[in-house]
Amino acid sequence: MSHDRIEREVLIEAPRERVFAVLTQAEHVARWFGDCAEIDLRPGGKASFGWSEEGMATFHAVIERVEPPYFFSYRWARHTDTEPVAGEATLVEFTLSTDGGNTLLRVVETGFASLNATHDEQAQVADENTKGWTSELAELKEYAERPVA
Numbered sequence: 010m011s012h013d014r015i016e017r018e019v020l021i022e023a024p025r026e027r028v029f030a031v032l033t034q035a036e037h038v039a040r041w042f043g044d045c046a047e048i049d050l051r052p053g054g055k056a057s058f059g060w061s062e063e064g065m066a067t068f069h070a071v072i073e074r075v076e077p078p079y080f081f082s083y084r085w086a087r088h089t090d091t092e093p094v095a096g097e098a099t100l101v102e103f104t105l106s107t108d109g110g111n112t113l114l115r116v117v118e119t120g121f122a123s124l125n126a127t128h129d130e131q132a133q134v135a136d137e138n139t140k141g142w143t144s145e146l147a148e149l150k151e152y153a154e155r156p157v158a
Contacts, residue, residue: 012135013122019146021112023153025105028112029078031153032103041148050075056083069093073100080104087124087134096125099138114149116142 021028031037038046038058045059049072056070070085071093082102086093099120106113121135 012132013119015116015118015135015139015142017116017142017146019114019116019150020108021114021150021153022110023112024110025078025107025112027157028105028114028153029081031149032081032105032114033075033077037152041152042145048072056085058085070098074102078105084120096123099124099134112153114146116146118142 023031031041033048033050035046035048038048043058044061044065046057048054048056052072052074054072056072057067058070059065059067066089068085068089069092070083073082073084075081080103082100084093084098084100086098088097091097099118102117102119104115104117106115118138121131121138124131124134126134
């Protein structure tokens with residue numbers, strides 16, 4: 010069985026532009042994906058995501074593609090304080106489509122089989138990220154659906 014791909018979809022009761030902002034603007038990302046974020050929103054730009062419950066573990070990323078408000082992707086390192094280079098990172102792609110006045114968000118993460126790790130470790134990372142995306146997307150949905158002040 011291949012553990013190289015995670016795919017998730019979630020329907021969010023918010024316009025696509027709102028969901029794109031929630032995915033790409035650091036002040037929003039820090040409200041649903043960890044506790045702090047920095048994002049240089051351009052291809053080649055750097056990003057980081059931090060979680061305080063892990064002693065402020067910081068995961069680094071590099072932006073791959075930005076096509077507002079339809080598509081956004083980044084490559085992020087699997088270990089804290091590590092650069093997202095080949096063998097140490099996976100690719101996360103967000104595709105947004107309109108469904109009435111709502112947004113269908115599709116998330117695909119790939120590259121687990123290319124990690125510098127044993128097959129069992131690759132499978133473990135894929136399993137952990139699968140669980141993580143389930144939780145994080147629920148938080149993203151709840152945050153994006155809040156009334157904008």
